[in-house]
Amino acid sequence: MRKTVIALAMLSLAGCASQPANTTASTTNNNAVVASSQSEQFTELADKIWQALSAPHKTALPDMSADALEQRYQRNKAWLEQLNTIDTTQLDKQQKINHAMIHYTLKNHVDEYRFKAHLMPLTAEGSFHSSLAFMPGYTQFNSEQDYRDYVAKLGTINRYMEQQTAWLRQAIEQGYTQPKAAMAGFEESILAYIVQDASDSVYYDPFNQQPKFIDDQTWQQLQQQARQVIDEQVMPAYDDYFTFMVSEYLPNARESVGASELPEGNAFYKNRIEHYTTTDLSADEIHNIGLQEVARIRAEMLRVIEQTGFDGDFDAFVNFLRTDEQFYPETAEELLQYAAWIAKKMDGELPKFFKTLPRKPYGIAPVPEEIAPKYTTGRYSGTNRDDRAGFYWVNTYALDRRPMYQMEALTLHEAVPGHHLQNAIAGELEGVPEYRQQTYISAFGEGWGLYSEYLGLEAGFYQDPYSNFGRLSYEMWRAARLVVDTGMHAKGWSRERAIDFMASNTALSLHNVKTEIDRYITWPAQALSYKLGELTIKRLRAKAESELGADFDIREFHDAILENGSVPLDILEAHINDWIKQQ
Template identity: 55%
Template sequence: MHKFLTPSLLICALSACSAGSPQIQNPASASNAITTSQSQTSPISPALQAIIDQSWQLQLSASPEMAYSMGDKSAAGKLQDLSPEALTKLNQGQIAVLTQLKALERSRLSKEDRINAQILEDQIQNDVDLYKYKDYYLPITAESGFHAYISSIAQARFNTLEDYQNYIGKLKALPTYFAQQTHWLKQGLAEGITPPKATLTGFENSISAYIVPVEKSSYFKPFTQYPSYFTAAQKAQLTQEGRALVSKNVLPAYQSFYDFMTREYMPNARENIAASSLPSGKAFYENRVRYYTTLNMTSTQVHELGLKEVKRIRQEMEQVIASVGFKGNFADFLHFLRTDPQFYTTSADQLLKEAAFIAKKADAMLPRYFGKLPRQPYGIAPVPAEIAPKYTSGRYSGSNRDDEPGYYWVNTYALDKRPLYELEALTLHEAVPGHHLQISLNSELTSLPDFRRYGYISAFGEGWGLYSEYLGLEAGFYQDPYSNFGRLTYEMWRAARLVVDTGMHAQGWSREQAIDFMASNTALSLHNVTTEIDRYITWPGQALSYKIGELTIKRLRAKAQQELGDKFDIRAFHDAVLENGSVPMRILEEQIDGFIATQKAKP
């Protein structure tokens, strides 16, 4: 998941839509979705439904994109209002809803409604917490920021005059949007709430990539390709208006932002990398640990678990090294993997084709392991060039339409840093049976209320992604020992995250110490190690989701296998994990306990 989501909503996946993270599909009945969220099979209690509806309206009011996709025509052509007044109003509304929710008599609710209430409370509490800790001062991370994600407005479908008029409205609103975001960056600078200076090296390149001649701007592209039925006069008028807006609104906004970042913000960003060094930083980080693990864990407990997992995985890695007859120590083997040309492609197309081949093999494994598969297909595309240099190796980008695919993004920047031995694990995680499968099935659960259909719980989603990498081992992937080492290095990567994230943010580790730990325990390229460490620094706690979620799913599977014996069915187990969408780990445990009881009762 990505941090730039509208509060609590899975509006745009790791991705292209607005925030670089999981996306939505259009609901079956958009007009109804504006006034009330979807109903579950057994009706939600009136008291809880009223709270859900109130919360949903708050979310829609905060996101014109979401509201418009749900059928609210009045939201067309608007961008999110990030003014102090708007954010204060949203926060006050969320506190009011949270108060009602906490006062609700849960003992009178059905089991399903208790789950709804708990997940909604977790979502709203997180939004309230982030406002309290002034997270809105940080609309950028080491990877990218609002300036890159907002460019996705140019990637919408343009089929009608209305589509172009809505887009023109957004281009007109863009200077205000940039000014509001810059206002919060200035507030953060004044109060010492900024990304650390070390993580912003090269950040200006992600801005200058948009400062180009009008005709080369991605914002102008919609005005170069019109539907065939548009008249010559319509095309001429739209092109003229589009060129003027890109020239007078878009490019100056990026230039002004570039000047501010390079002259004022980046030189004066904070030096200390730890979240605990921020105002109320220790409490903030422990809050992030609980949120991203969905468990009542402390940073110390997470750190110790990470060290234990690193030790276990390291032993498996040593066994693989011995199996290939490599002469040298662990560090020598890592150097070999990072530098030998046999492990790297020489063209972007070659890397994409290899990823596509693995993805197609992964598609074929699905019927053996899942009873229910999603309707939506997925494609493979490169990470957008504007953000690729500081971006991670790959991501899943879902679609917000039911007539479009999701996409598995592969980073084709710096090909000598994108090893093939990692590609099987990456593909299984981001495509299937990982994020695409899980997120697409989630969006098809029309019986769930919308805040759950379009929500994303990181421990569940990222835990499932990492579990999917492991599942490939059972499905016959990783036959090449180097690819299996790639799988282990990916698992080690996630285990090391538990160590370095808590180390940097709670235990005084330096950036260099974290880089050294990651580099000496994984086969990730040094470029990837550095970009990953900077990601953890500017997104505290999120990296803990993966291993905590995966270990929970593995533990629950082992429990089911032990208790069910011959009655255990892997397809039924996976369907049971995914059947209620994205849920906290404590609720998943209850869910699987119910599955075990049901299976035991069968003849």
């Protein structure tokens, strides 16, 4: 680099006879040097940050002590300051996206520590005790050492859960608990992991099938070691956590529900809005958008009710949907098979809407029974491993609360063309850093998922008016989130008011309404990302259709939306505007 600068200076001195032309050349070349320097500096820094943030913990869970968290915070804060010094105008388009993505991830680490997220490492759906239970499925076992490392890691669960519990005790003292009403029954999710026989534990699953590369004697020793660690360390850790939750945390959880009631609550909620929506919209603006969308969708729902021939008003129709047995599956298998049929039907429609399809397949499975009672109706569980498929989870708990008329919308959102398609394409992007493949931005991903439900109309789904009402109910569900989330966290709404608003505007079962409201209470602002993301994608599509006219190609448009992975909404908008010009 130094030699290049000297050479450029000598060139400039040698060209005095044609000063204007050579000054331009010199300036251009110097700009190129500066851009190259900024590019290299950013790439080196971003790679260093990602390697640290994604470093695998093969033999031990992360240290959650106060000193360790403070050290990681100071490191991340210093890196964030370095990222902010990069002149992004000197980066090319892809590197600008890279910068935005690593900045998004790192800033969230800094912000979460600053707002003491470590004092609230749990939501109504679960906590570290349930997240840990995914460890067997996320661990790769390709050698004997992998199994030994896994057993060693199991041996650190006790320490890890003790550290997390210590933070929860501080949360009680400092007023950072989750709301009591939203956490009712939470202890059952802990109890579900406690077993009398170690071989029945989810943590023992990797030892149920002997691999060919381990001999019988070694395998038996590994099995014995795993059972011993589960019996002597893992189960006691869960017992202690259950006791703490029942005797200390839940009785002392706060009575209020809004994030605004927390210390620095208003600033915290504003920060979470920015993080989950990648916009600078205020809570009031989002609330009003939600009310407008609720009114629009309500009118469309009334038209669909007329199509069914039902004799009664909106409330009577919704009560009919919630109580009539014809709309509910009799068995879990029936529900799963229906979901599979819908997914396979959509698989056949994908080439009409996309030029680029992913290699990674997906499966369909029930939500794990340990977490199902307080879990949402369905979810996509992705994977970064190349030897595992992604999975569309369907909640088969309480079948009388899982209406079949909502399954088309749910399946298109969670499987294809929704989360699986988007996540798999992102994971298979070529020529981009790993963090571009693995970072998930809620406003983009959930916005795409909700847009995918709408896309089902063009793919020939929702032919039955009840199913179409189910689609509208799901869209209403996401619109109502804008109202109830901001209502509870910024406007002083009670849990009961939020439940009433959701129940009176959607066809969700009352069980689902309550579990959803509790999710929003304990996960502020995340629920805002769906509708705001979808509205952005729809607006960009309308603009592309208007400006391109007959040249608009839906397959090209969808590829353009997905080709950079999960990105902030402002970057998506700039990219699509560029794409429209290029067409």
